[in-house]
Amino acid sequence: MTLNTEQLIAMDQAHVWHPYASMDNPPPAYPVASAEGVRLTLTDGRQLIDGMASWWCAIHGYNHPYINEAMQAQMSNMSHVMFGGITHEPAVKLAQRLVAMTPAGLDKVFFSDSGSVAVEVAIKMALQYWHACGKPEKNRLITIRNGYHGDTFGAMAVCDPVNGMHSLFTSVLAQHFFCAAPPLGVHRPCATEDLAELKSQLQANHEHIAALILEPIVQGAGGMRFYSPDWLAGAAELCKQFDVLLIADEIATGFGRSGTLFACDRAKVQPDIMCLGKAITGGTISFAATLTSAHIATSISRGEASCFMHGPTFMGNPMACAIANASLDLLEQSDWQSQVANLEKGLEQLLAPAREFSFVEDVRVLGAIGVVQVTEAVDLGRIQAMLVEEGVWVRPFGKLVYVMPPYVMNDEDLAQLCGGMLRALQGYFA
Numbered sequence: 001m002t003l004n005t006e007q008l009i010a011m012d013q014a015h016v017w018h019p020y021a022s023m024d025n026p027p028p029a030y031p032v033a034s035a036e037g038v039r040l041t042l043t044d045g046r047q048l049i050d051g052m053a054s055w056w057c058a059i060h061g062y063n064h065p066y067i068n069e070a071m072q073a074q075m076s077n078m079s080h081v082m083f084g085g086i087t088h089e090p091a092v093k094l095a096q097r098l099v100a101m102t103p104a105g106l107d108k109v110f111f112s113d114s115g116s117v118a119v120e121v122a123i124k125m126a127l128q129y130w131h132a133c134g135k136p137e138k139n140r141l142i143t144i145r146n147g148y149h150g151d152t153f154g155a156m157a158v159c160d161p162v163n164g165m166h167s168l169f170t171s172v173l174a175q176h177f178f179c180a181a182p183p184l185g186v187h188r189p190c191a192t193e194d195l196a197e198l199k200s201q202l203q204a205n206h207e208h209i210a211a212l213i214l215e216p217i218v219q220g221a222g223g224m225r226f227y228s229p230d231w232l233a234g235a236a237e238l239c240k241q242f243d244v245l246l247i248a249d250e251i252a253t254g255f256g257r258s259g260t261l262f263a264c265d266r267a268k269v270q271p272d273i274m275c276l277g278k279a280i281t282g283g284t285i286s287f288a289a290t291l292t293s294a295h296i297a298t299s300i301s302r303g304e305a306s307c308f309m310h311g312p313t314f315m316g317n318p319m320a321c322a323i324a325n326a327s328l329d330l331l332e333q334s335d336w337q338s339q340v341a342n343l344e345k346g347l348e349q350l351l352a353p354a355r356e357f358s359f360v361e362d363v364r365v366l367g368a369i370g371v372v373q374v375t376e377a378v379d380l381g382r383i384q385a386m387l388v389e390e391g392v393w394v395r396p397f398g399k400l401v402y403v404m405p406p407y408v409m410n411d412e413d414l415a416q417l418c419g420g421m422l423r424a425l426q427g428y429f430a
């Protein structure tokens with residue numbers, strides 16, 4: 001039995017929970033029948049130009065024949081096998097490639113199923129490392145406000161305390177140190193006072209701090225904020241000075257999104273631990289990785305547990321690894337630097353008119369990310385309908401209306417996407 005559009009919507013509303021959604025009379029979700037290139041086709045036949053890349057992921061567009069082929073080839077060979085005591089070519093190849101492409105010093109790869117888990121793994125690595133070093137009291141983290149690192153409890157404890165509703169979970173969340181987010185502006189030189197709070201907190205508490213965790217250069221879901229490589233380099237320097245590890249969460253920024261392959265590259269920073277996810281499979285399937293140095297991996301392995309205490313059931317899933325390898329092939333074969341630079345230029349030009357709108361607070365663009373910040377939080381149901389009416393798929397949150405299109409989007413589609421987004425905003429605030 002095939003469900004028609006009305007049935008789909010009704011049954012969805014009755015039973016299916018969506019991300020950060022109410023189950024008390026939620027606005028209807030839009031049923032998608034298929035996706036191809038940069039377009040989503042709804043079950044009622046309407047086509048939408050996709051501005052979200054399915055939350056940073058679908059960098060090559062949807063339904064890519066090369067990825068599909070790799071997926072089918074792997075599927076007909078072996079879709080899954082346990083990773084305990086077993087290895088396989090897709091995983092080995094992928095690990096090798098990730099080590100080669102990430103900043104120097106990241107040599108050991110731990111695969112997992114989702115970004116949040118990759119962050120849990122990173123936190124656990126940092127704690128186990130200091131335990132193995134005979135400093136178990138270094139068991140807390142420091143982070144910057146406006147961060148987002150995932151929804152599981154370990155990750156949630158380092159998300160922005162306000163956005164992450166820490167007050168709701170105070171009794172169960174690990175208590176970490178927070179300092180102000182870096183000032184906005186990628187080209188802003190870092191002044192001494194910009195790092196003062198981080199420095200004084202590290203000075204006071206470094207004996208209890210295992211790691212600084214942050215999203216390099218681009219803070220995503222916690223505020224869509226861009227900050228300077230100079231600040232990041234300064235923070236990395238402070239970590240060294242106070243013997244605190246640096247965890248770079250590149251789950252959103254990895255694989256070219258901000259204009260460099262990794263956001264850390266912009267600051268020439270070599271983190272001790274790096275989290276990857278989202279675009280790692282080109283948006284095809286959930287997968288993630290946590291990378292660290294040989295020194296940290298060896299230290300952990302020589303500690304009390306004699307091993308790293310983690311092992312997801314679907315760790316190193318061959319399908320996901322094969323798909324990730326295919327996605328990396330596409331990235332390497334493409335001129336993604338020019339694609340992202342072209343999107344950056346296009347977004348700058350096309351979103352610029354919004355600077356004149358009375359209801360717009362700020363417009364900012366970095367790489368293939370464009371953000372329009374409005375003066376008041378939008379009603380998601382109402383604005384979503386207006387965006388869909390314009391033929392674009394954009395999913396705002398709060399005061400942020402933003403796009404991060406697939407890298408393969410052409411000029412014409414980008415113009416339609418941005419035009420539709422600005423018209424919807426004008427209609428909404430009219």
Ligand SMILES: *Cc1c(COP(=O)(O)O)cnc(C)c1O
Nearest residue numbers: 114115116148149150220251252
């Ligand atoms: C999305 C995201 C996560 C969480 O990844 P999931 O796959 O949703 O668990 C963690 N960190 C950052 C920076 C992210 O953007």
